[in-house]
Amino acid sequence: MLTELRQGLTVALKSRDRVAAAALRSALAAIENAQAVPVDTDGPTKPVGNEHVAGAVAGLGAAEAERRRLTDEDLRAILAREVGERHAAAEEYEGLRRRDAADRLRAEADVLVRYLHAPQPPGG
Incomplete structure (x- = not known):
């Protein structure tokens, strides 16, 4: 579904469909936010006191965070929430x-309802 949403955004941008582009950008942003993992200050990276950057971290992997799958x-739940909103x-x-x-x-x-009710390919 994520691939279809991204492809739909590309098509909407190329065809200058502002409504579809706005809807798909917003939905993709909501999905990206849902994939973000919460910051864990108990992990290998600890906050570093720095007067220039609040909450700066240091350590191995400080700049990398695995996304939630x-x-x-x-x-579908995220898309349904976006439609409802x-x-x-x-x-x-x-x-x-x-x-x-x-x-x-x-x-x-x-626009989003079309993706919400689109048939899913076999196996995913």
């Missing part, structure tokens, strides 16, 4: 009589 279910925000914009913004958010949600 997300399952297809995790990815867009629908909720669109309702708020409707209440504020901002139909243009509400329509844009609904269009972004529609």
Whole structure:
């Protein structure tokens, strides 16, 4: 699914589809955030007192962090949350009589729904 989202972003950018590009960028950013691992100060790297860089770390592997692996279910949950957030925000914009913004958010949600309901290839 992640590959399809990235390919979809490439297509949206090439075709100058701003709505699809915005929706896919946001969804990919949410996925990237979910893949981030929390900072563990008890590990091999310890915070170093440095007046120039707050929270600086030193030690072997200080600049490298392994990303969490997300399952297809995790990815679907993230996409579903993104769709839900867009629908909720669109309702708020409707209440504020901002139909243009509400329509844009609904269009972004529609883009993500296509990926949410797309058939998955065998084995993944």
